[in-house]
Amino acid sequence: MRRPLARAAMGPVQVLVVGFEEPAFEGRIMEELERLKDQDVVRLVSLVVVHKHDDGTVERLTASDVSEGEERSGLAAALAGLGEDLEDARADADGDYWYIDDTIPPGSAAAIVVLEHRWAASLREAIGDAGGRPLADAWVHPADLEGAGG
Numbered sequence: 001m002r003r004p005l006a007r008a009a010m011g012p013v014q015v016l017v018v019g020f021e022e023p024a025f026e027g028r029i030m031e032e033l034e035r036l037k038d039q040d041v042v043r044l045v046s047l048v049v050v051h052k053h054d055d056g057t058v059e060r061l062t063a064s065d066v067s068e069g070e071e072r073s074g075l076a077a078a079l080a081g082l083g084e085d086l087e088d089a090r091a092d093a094d095g096d097y098w099y100i101d102d103t104i105p106p107g108s109a110a111a112i113v114v115l116e117h118r119w120a121a122s123l124r125e126a127i128g129d130a131g132g133r134p135l136a137d138a139w140v141h142p143a144d145l146e147g148a149g150g
Helices: 028-036 077-078 086-092 118-129 142-147
Strands: 013-020 040-052 059-066 106-115
Touching: 028 040, 040 077, 040 118, 077 106, 106 118
Parallel strands: none
Antiparallel strands: 013 106, 040 059, 040 106
């Protein structure tokens, strides 16, 4: 039995954290993201660049809400624990959570990007139309593929 979609098909959303020891932002990353956006491969939902000081505090360097007409301002920053007291949020959390700031080494910078993978939206819709539903979802790192003989 087919179930109607509540809204237009959406591709998987990924949080990508990219670290930089000595960032040299010259616009090449944004150019590539724009190219992928123009080809409807990805949609850049939110982006924030942060610096993690040696004492562990995280400071926003630049921020951009680049979603297309949607109100998602600060999504990447919120995921990084900016804009609220991170320790209070951790104290209130029940269960296991991934804290993005834990992945950033002290004394380095990171770009936290929230991407929608538009290329997969029609596949997701076709799976739903066929009565399928996701049971598991994971991104496999290239090094893990190499280690598995792939």
